[in-house]
Amino acid sequence: MKKVVMLLGLAVLLIAISAAFSTKQDDMNYRKYLHQDRTLKGKPGVLLTALGQPEHYEFDFFNRYLTQIFNAAFPPALKVIIMADRGTVLLDPDNATATAPSSPRRLVDCFGNDKNEEGHEYARLDLQWVEPRDKGAPGHYLWTEHKNGYIDIVEKVAIKILCNYYGKMPGNKIPYMQQHRMIFKEIEAMLAREFPGVPMRWALAMYPETIEKAVDELIDERVETIVVVDFFHVYSALEEFNSLFPEIRDAVAERAKIVFAPFAGAYPSYRRAYVKMAEDEILRLPRQDRKLLILARHGFPDIPGDPYPELARVYYYNLKREIEVALRGTNTHVVFADTDFAGEDMDPKEKRLATFEALEMGLEDGYDYIIFILVDFMSENTDSIFAHPIESLEPLHFAYEGEVPYPDFNKPFRIELQKGKTRIISAGCPVGDRYRPFISQGFYDTAATVLRGEPWPELLIPEEKKKEGMY
Missing domain, CATH: 3.40.50.1400 (Rossmann fold)
Known part of the structure; x- marks a missing residue:
């Protein structure tokens, strides 16, 4: 699973670097x-x-969304290189994070098909192995005889989402x-x-x-x-x-x-969902215990001219203040941290705190509880269930073993871990009958x-x- 994040992280890194130079x-x-x-x-x-x-994997969604982001983030000169179609990207569904070529029994394309339009198995065709850009990152197979009109990096990310995200969810949902x-x-x-x-x-x-x-x-x-x-x-x-x-x-x-x-986000009624989550997590804990509440944001690329950062202030400033008021006297320190577009690789000037950095600092400072609440989402999704825990909990080497344990979609997706004296909780998104009415x-x-x-x-x-x- 770590290799999946490396691939997605590479895409995010390309966006982060390119966005600064984009139109x-x-x-x-x-x-x-x-x-x-x-x-x-x-x-x-x-x-x-x-x-x-x-609910079920559809390439059209991920193709449109990733292409929209790339078009906004990449300058014209880079689009020719990064957004190229060199053929049909293929991955081994049983080993979608392979870093070297092997003899796969089966290969699938971005639609989940293991055969081409003529009915020939991809795994039996004459294919090229494409080495990963970064050492230790996943590579992929390429059928160069057929350019399918899709961007290679989009295909590659989408296949990994199919195999390693949807493929690990209960009912593939x-x-x-x-x-x-x-x-x-x-x-x-x-x-x-x-x-x-x-x-x-x-x-x-x-x-x-x-x-x-x-x-x-x-x-x-x-x-x-x-x-x-x-x-x-x-x-x-x-x-x-x-x-x-x-x-x-x-x-x-x-x-x-x-x-x-x-x-x-400009309305207190909406923000109340996250305040309520914070109250439910903190107020039940012993008052004297030290608590670090991390308000986890998705993160946003530095795209020149995008007004998101100035508009977001009204949401983040008021949300933090309202949570701090609600938790007054509970020995809780409240911080914002970003899952993406933060950390040394993507934020060399250290303008933003990464969620994994916040966790590391909390563990070093000996907090009794470290709690994440995802404040940029109102429903659970691939980011909240996969990208957030795997990246934010990276210091603990977090990974799913088998199927993701999320049996009830009417409740937030919750993860609880222990590291020494510290209890670490990822409390998920404000879903279900308790929190959804506020949203x-x-x-x-x-x-x-x-x-x-x-x-x-x-x-x-x-x-x-x-x-x-x-x-």
């Missing part, structure tokens, strides 16, 4: 968002959107969509209570056809203003302003007015703000001199 993001759509006309015209409708990580559907359902019920007659649809950002279908259905219901709520805690040019929002505008095609709602309320409040014609919450706050995430 500055166009901020026109961001400025339009801040200064948009927020009033309703005629009958309103609500469109909820989410990324859409599939990722809980993201199951848990998201519950949020959609709760928001729809709240809308029906306060705004009867206001229709709602949901769509998935990485499946454009769902956006077109949802928009068409709202238009068919004579909606004249579509209120859009995207399921990210904070908006960015990468995810929203220069990608999803223009796609929604294209789907609407001037048939209705669009109001893009505030992001949920649902937060997203509902973003739409309700527009529907009620209320003033928007503060989206921008001044930057503190002390860097977020410092220990």
Whole structure:
């Protein structure tokens, strides 16, 4: 599993290095968002959107998402090299982290197929072994006779996600969509209570056809203003302003007015889910014991011109303050740390604290408890179940043995470990009946703000001199 992280880490490292030299993001759509006309015209409708990580593996999702990120992060000169299609990438599903060629019994492509279109087994074809870029990292086989139109590095990462992520989950399922559907359902019920007659649809950002279908259905219901709520805690040019929002505008095609709602992280109702998780973890522990609470963020690449860092301050600053108030008198130190785009390799100037560094420091300082809460996700996903624990718990050499122990998707995914006197807990994401209602309320409040014609919450706050995430 460590080798899988090495491959994904290489992709993240390429993004981190390249992002600093990439073309500055166009901020026109961001400025339009801040200064948009927020009033309703005629009958309103609500469109909820989410990324859409599939329950069962689908290459189309990972291809679209990774390609979107690479296109934003890599400068044109590097795209020619990194985003190349040199053939069909193949891996051994029984040894997807192989660092040297062997005689595999079976090889699969990015769709999970072990045969080409002519029905010939990949493992019996004339193949090239491609050495890894880094020593000890996984390599891959390449069928050079057939360029399939996909980026090699995307294919390689996707196959490893298929084999080593989905392949290790109970029923080969990722809980993201199951848990998201519950949020959609709760928001729809709240809308029906306060705004009867206001229709709602949901769509998935990485499946454009769902956006077109949802928009068409709202238009068919004579909606004249579509209120859009995207399921990210904070908006960015990468995810929203220069990608999803223009796609929604294209789907609407001037048939209705669009109001893009505030992001949920600006609302205390949304942040309450994570405060509640912190209370549940800390307040049950002996008051005198020393506790380190790590608010684990996914991390965000330094893409020039992307407004995410300035918009995120309102979420992170208020969340940390609210948690510290809730835990006052419990002998708890609260820090932010990032899973990706932090650490010596990806952050040589040490602007951010990495989650594994926070764990190392906590162990060195002899805390009785070190607790992680994942504050950038509202549903469990491949990042929360795999990337976060494997990277954050790397000092403990964490790895799954066999199937991932996650039998109940109505509860947060939880890991508990012991290192000497220190109890280490990864408390997961705010899912299930105890925490999900706060998430649902937060997203509902973003739409309700527009529907009620209320003033928007503060989206921008001044930057503190002390860097977020410092220990």
